[in-house]
Amino acid sequence: MDQDRHTIVRVIGVKKDFALGKQTVHVLKGVDLEVYAGEYISIMGPSGSGKSTLFNMIGGLDKPTDGKVFIDEVDISQLDAYELAWLRNRKIGYIFQTFNLIPVMTALENVTLPMTFAGMNGDDAMEKGIELLKLVGLGERFQHKPLELSGGQQQRVAIARSLANDPAIILADEPTGNLDLSTGEEIIELCRMLSEERGVTIISATHDYKMLNVSDRVVWIRDGMIDKIQHREDLDISVGGIGGPENGHVPGGEAP
Amino acid sequence: MSKNFSGTRSVPQGEAIQRAISLPWAKSVEISYKSLRVRLFRSMITVGSLVLAVSFLAFVLVNLDVASGILHHGGDNAAALLTLAGYDVDPATHGVAMTAKERWIVILSLLVCTVGIVNAQLMSVTERFSEIGVMKCLGALDSMILRIFLLEAAMQGLLGAGIGALAGFIFSLLAGLVRFGTLSVAYLPWGSVLASMGIAVLAGCGLSLLGVLYPALLAARMRPIKALRAEH
Ligand SMILES: Nc1ncnc2c1ncn2[C@@H]1O[C@H](COP(=O)(O)OP(=O)(O)OP(=O)(O)O)[C@@H](O)[C@H]1O
Ligand SMILES: [Mg+2]
Numbered sequence: 001m002d003q004d005r006h007t008i009v010r011v012i013g014v015k016k017d018f019a020l021g022k023q024t025v026h027v028l029k030g031v032d033l034e035v036y037a038g039e040y041i042s043i044m045g046p047s048g049s050g051k052s053t054l055f056n057m058i059g060g061l062d063k064p065t066d067g068k069v070f071i072d073e074v075d076i077s078q079l080d081a082y083e084l085a086w087l088r089n090r091k092i093g094y095i096f097q098t099f100n101l102i103p104v105m106t107a108l109e110n111v112t113l114p115m116t117f118a119g120m121n122g123d124d125a126m127e128k129g130i131e132l133l134k135l136v137g138l139g140e141r142f143q144h145k146p147l148e149l150s151g152g153q154q155q156r157v158a159i160a161r162s163l164a165n166d167p168a169i170i171l172a173d174e175p176t177g178n179l180d181l182s183t184g185e186e187i188i189e190l191c192r193m194l195s196e197e198r199g200v201t202i203i204s205a206t207h208d209y210k211m212l213n214v215s216d217r218v219v220w221i222r223d224g225m226i227d228k229i230q231h232r233e234d235l236d237i238s239v240g241g242i243g244g245p246e247n248g249h250v251p252g253g254e255a256p
Numbered sequence: 257m258s259k260n261f262s263g264t265r266s267v268p269q270g271e272a273i274q275r276a277i278s279l280p281w282a283k284s285v286e287i288s289y290k291s292l293r294v295r296l297f298r299s300m301i302t303v304g305s306l307v308l309a310v311s312f313l314a315f316v317l318v319n320l321d322v323a324s325g326i327l328h329h330g331g332d333n334a335a336a337l338l339t340l341a342g343y344d345v346d347p348a349t350h351g352v353a354m355t356a357k358e359r360w361i362v363i364l365s366l367l368v369c370t371v372g373i374v375n376a377q378l379m380s381v382t383e384r385f386s387e388i389g390v391m392k393c394l395g396a397l398d399s400m401i402l403r404i405f406l407l408e409a410a411m412q413g414l415l416g417a418g419i420g421a422l423a424g425f426i427f428s429l430l431a432g433l434v435r436f437g438t439l440s441v442a443y444l445p446w447g448s449v450l451a452s453m454g455i456a457v458l459a460g461c462g463l464s465l466l467g468v469l470y471p472a473l474l475a476a477r478m479r480p481i482k483a484l485r486a487e488h
Binding site: 056059061062081082083085086088089090094096100101102103104105113114116117118119161164 | 290397480481
């Protein structure tokens with residue numbers, strides 16, 4: 001079934017080195033990945049395995065040392081600053097572990113800022129912003145500043161903001177990392193709803209096993225390389241086999 | 257130039273990459289103004305140092321205007337009176353100039369003020385690292401970040417320099433009244449007083465912009481990834 005779907009993200013042989021003093025750390029050691037439009041992908045792996053680094057490459061926030069990233073079949077290393085800004089503005093929505101709302105702006109202003117960059121006029125942006133805040137369940141709180149909101153509420157604003165210009169892709173780096181269990185579940189449910197109802201592609205780096213249940217595929221990363229990629233159907237079996245994700249085991253931790 | 261996308265089978269994709277990202281001036285001004293208001297204390301310190309430096313400059317310049325007014329209308333003993341009061345009077349051209357010492361103090365005060373502004377603006381940029389990074393993730397261009405910082409500096413500059421010029425003018429008039437009596441106000445060349453205050457305001461705004469240039473460039477050039485990591 002995969003062959004006739006549109007590949008929205010194509011990662012080819014991506015390597016990333018960081019220079020730490022005289023040493024070079026090889027954080028990504030050649031990652032190949034294809035993500036199809038409308039998919040919900042979770043990138044799982046231990047801390048320090050390179051999830052955020054890969055996430056930054058896909059999002060055009062950092063450049064690979066080697067290899068290429070294609071978004072909608074366009075090599076993003078070939079884009080100039082203006083095109084890259086446009087890509088970040090219109091094609092990709094970012095969600096971060098630390099929410100990263102702009103503290104001096106209200107929830108609504110945070111959500112409408114990308115629309116302003118995109119050239120939408122003030123009234124339309126306002127209307128759409130309120131609509132998006134309602135969608136994420138923050139209908140009445142749009143005049144609040146981020147610090148007046150709880151973590152879960154801030155993350156909802158961030159999700160609304162990521163949707164501002166109807167992006168094709170949402171990149172979420174540990175969106176539930178700073179939230180308690182039930183709030184995290186609500187955020188995951190929201191992501192699932194967006195993926196199903198809006199057809200937006202979601203790529204999420206996470207430690208959170210609750211994410212697995214809503215993912216179409218799970219990409220396991222270890223030491224800067226893809227360990228394995230599992231489809232949800234395969235996951236269900238192994239989750240069932242182990243007895244649910246709650247017991248702390250890695251579902252499907254053994255070789256496929 | 258735009259790059260086309262292939263494969264438009266499913267889901268709402270297929271829009272070509274464009275390069276139209278904009279931030280209207282009104283919105284830039286609004287963002288700058290809000291940022292200043294949120295960090296009112298910090299901005300007021302910057303404005304305060306501008307007020308001091310500019311008021312001193314305006315004070316010295318208007319003093320000269322007062323003196324030249326007296327020189328031109330005050331009769332023969334005016335030159336002696338002014339020399340006694342410490343002015344550099346040039347008998348040939350009938351002009352009054354700043355003494356060398358005054359000139360140095362003015363330049364020094366402007367320099368100190370600029371250094372203070374650079375320092376305050378650098379702090380403001382560091383504090384806003386992640387904010388700048390987020391804006392870039394949302395599609396802001398370098399030029400927009402630069403513009404926001406320059407606008408903030410221009411607003412601080414106008415406010416500080418405006419207040420400073422006014423204060424310097426008032427002090428200068430008072431000083432003139434004390435030293436030369438009503439003579440000073442009677443012969444005041446209003447045109448050159450206005451020009452002096454204009455120079456002081458311009459100098460203040462110039463300093464404010466000069467002081468923010470390096471911090472603003474630093475902020476604008478910062479890569480979003482760096483800005484986002486800075487928080488952790
Ligand atoms: N800018 C950098 N300079 C040097 N080393 C870096 C840099 N960014 C990341 N690293 C290193 O790369 C490795 C992977 O980091 P990364 O943030 O991608 O891990 P992660 O999988 O996201 O971990 P976590 O789950 O804790 O967020 C780490 O060892 C980190 O120290
Ligand atoms: Mg990470």
